[in-house]
Amino acid sequence: MSNEVKAQVSLEVKDQITNLLYQEAYYLDNRMYKEWLELLSDDLEYKMPLRETVEGVNIDNISVDSAFYEETKASLRTRVNRLYTKSAWVENPATRQRHFISNIVVEAGDNPDEFKVRSYFLYKRSRGSTIDLEEMFGQRNDIVKKIDGDWKVCSRTIIPDQAVITTMNMSMFL
Numbered sequence: 001m002s003n004e005v006k007a008q009v010s011l012e013v014k015d016q017i018t019n020l021l022y023q024e025a026y027y028l029d030n031r032m033y034k035e036w037l038e039l040l041s042d043d044l045e046y047k048m049p050l051r052e053t054v055e056g057v058n059i060d061n062i063s064v065d066s067a068f069y070e071e072t073k074a075s076l077r078t079r080v081n082r083l084y085t086k087s088a089w090v091e092n093p094a095t096r097q098r099h100f101i102s103n104i105v106v107e108a109g110d111n112p113d114e115f116k117v118r119s120y121f122l123y124k125r126s127r128g129s130t131i132d133l134e135e136m137f138g139q140r141n142d143i144v145k146k147i148d149g150d151w152k153v154c155s156r157t158i159i160p161d162q163a164v165i166t167t168m169n170m171s172m173f174l
Helices: 009-027 033-038 073-083
Strands: 040-051 062-071 097-106 115-125 134-147 150-160
Touching: 009 033, 009 097, 009 150, 033 073, 033 150, 062 073, 062 150, 097 134
Parallel strands: 040 150
Antiparallel strands: 040 062, 097 115, 115 134, 134 150
């Protein structure tokens, strides 16, 4: 996505895509992971590259060869299915989580019915009866398109603002 203003996307399309992102957050917050998977295209690319600390101004600090996640819908499905088993110790007890999505910008993509979507996220979670609160925040760059009449996330690149991730684990979906 560039910084220049692109051709306007209709308010109806922007509203539908915004609602898709809010529905996705609802599913994730309520551990409705199988429903969440239905919002993703079958050829999904889902990745979160590392943010590096580099000196200088206007230097790209996103790693091109290392990532926290590089997944497909199939690998996400494997992770989701495991959450419904007793061997998902990382979710026992289940985390309480919230996905806050804001600053949504929608612009036309390279193909009809395909849109580039930039959003900011704030993810917070707690677990058990501890006072510990974990959070992550950053930007998501998505490709969203209509497939068989339904909006689907086809690509997501998650750019964390933290160079050092302080969460206990990376079991969350962003």
